Structures are given as structure tokens and as C-alpha cells.
Amino acid sequence: MTSALHIEHLHKSFAGAPAVRNLSLTVQPGEIFGLLGPNGAGKSTTINMISGVCRIDSGQVLIFGHDNRSERRLTRRLVGVMHQEIVTDNFFTIDRALRIHSGYYGVPRDADWCELLIERLGLGPHLHKSMNKLSGGLKRRFMVAKAMIHKPRLLILDEPTAGVDVELRRTLWDFVREINAEGVTVLLTTHYLEEAEQMCERIAIMNHGDLIALEKTQQLLARIEGRYLHVTLEQPLHEVPETLADLRPALRDNGSALRLVIDAEQGAGEVLRRLGDLGMTVRDIETSRPGLEEVFLHLTGARPDNGQAGGK
């Protein structure tokens, strides 16, 4: 089966500083694939090389088996990209801009498809507004429609939900799932790791230009063993006693909450007894499983978007 996207030994430097180093990966047709990494990891540079916006220093990008440089006209039609920066055609209305963009790809305008995009992205009531009068959320919705107007087989979304409210994020992801079910392959980046966890079958993590993990989402999640035990204390702690070091403690909420890591099979009772022996009075407990955010932290040592966004 021809892969939807095949990247081989891709490399890009800016003024001698590598932004993407020897990157190889393959996305299969029909996948929803996540490309994650902290700020500056090289995700956008990779996407820009795939879409042809950024010159490739060395390596190769094949889109459904076609080289994105030697078969540029063809591959441009096969891919739809929503770039991270908000770029709109300021003095056009949404309606006019969408018409122009379908012409740009040289595909005949498919009125039904265009209507579906407009309806599903909630653009209907705003079609005749000029772009510079739209809210940020609406501009993003327009950008998704624009990326898809020519019915690409590979849709690339670079941070589609940055700065977008919860309701719209849900609408957007529902739509992405729907078109994926109809056969469109999706490559996405997001700083909201919960979204990546829910959406992606496989996830690649980049850091400082290198690929540091590429696994099924479930395998990635299984990398962190154990469960979290979240303990609320009656009396705040100033520091955690040394004797609890094996539980990898993290003090939170000015010392009034303690997060401990316990074995998957270990019961909370034994841990609570140990806390009691140390003179701590526990007010409340809760357990949870580590999510993608913890795996990400573990692998990269950084929070997505410097801790400004993402899960809990």
C-alpha cells in the first residue's frame, strides 16, 4: 500500500542552526497522526517542508508516492494545509476567498462540498463579511475550510485549535473525525495533549529537531507505569519527608496537596498508613492514570507551549 506521507532523512537548518534533523517517518492512508513537541521542536518547519512553503535542505517527501518537488503540481492538490499563523485575504469576504482558493488548485468547484464545509464549520452566517472583520475563531474556521476546499487526500493541521474556544474545538475535531472516516488522512499538531490523546492513532514526538518517539498512542501512554495518588492534606507541608522518595512525590497547592506515584497493583491503603505514621492527616484522596502530558514531560523535559496550554 502506498503511504499517504513518506518522509526520508529530511533536514533543514536556518543560518547554520538545525531546525529538523534527519527526520524519517511514514503516515499510512486513513490515519490520524499527531506530530508533537515543545516550542521550537521543528514541527512547523517539517509541515512547511511537506507543503513546499519551506525549501528542503536534504531528504525527500513523498505524498501518496509522489515527490513533492519533482511533482509539485500534483502533490499540491493532494495536500491541504492549515498553517499555524492566521493568514487571511483581508478585504475579501469568506465566500469570495473560498471561490478564489478552489480556482487556485485548478479543481472544478464542487458546490455540494463547499456547502458542506460552510455548514459544518459554521461559516454560513458570516459568508459575506470581509475577512478583517472576523473574530480569531472565525478566521481559523475559514482557514480550515480553505485548506479543504480542493478535497485533499492528506489534511495537515498545524495548531488548528490554538486560541479557539472549547465549543469550536469540539466542532472542529468532530468534523476532522468525520472526514477521516471518509478516507482523508490527517496529520496534526496541537499543544493540547488531551486532544492528541483522543484524536491520534499514532504520535511522533520531536525535540530540538530530532524525532524522539514514534508509537501508537496507547504504547506511548503505557511508557509511564503506575498510577497517581493525589492526596489533600489537613496541614500544608513545607517539604516532603525523604522517606517518601520512592513514591516520587510532587508537592502542589502551596503544600496542601501531594501527588505520589504508586505501582499499578499497589493499593492506596499502605501509602496512606505511611503518611499517617509520618504525622500527616489526609483530608481527601483521588487516583488517576498518567496521560500524554506526563509522557511528554518525561521524554522532552518540557511542557507543551511552556506550560501555558495543554492538559491539567
Ligand SMILES: Nc1ncnc2c1ncn2[C@@H]1O[C@H](COP(=O)(O)OP(=O)(O)OP(=O)(O)O)[C@@H](O)[C@H]1O
Ligand atoms: N524562517 C525561519 N528563520 C529562522 N529560524 C527559523 C525559521 N523558522 C523556524 N526557525 C527556527 O527553527 C526551529 C524550529 O521551529 P519550528 O517553528 O519548526 O518549531 P515548532 O515545533 O513548530 O514550534 P512551535 O510549537 O513554537 O510552533 C526554531 O529554533 C525556530 O526558531
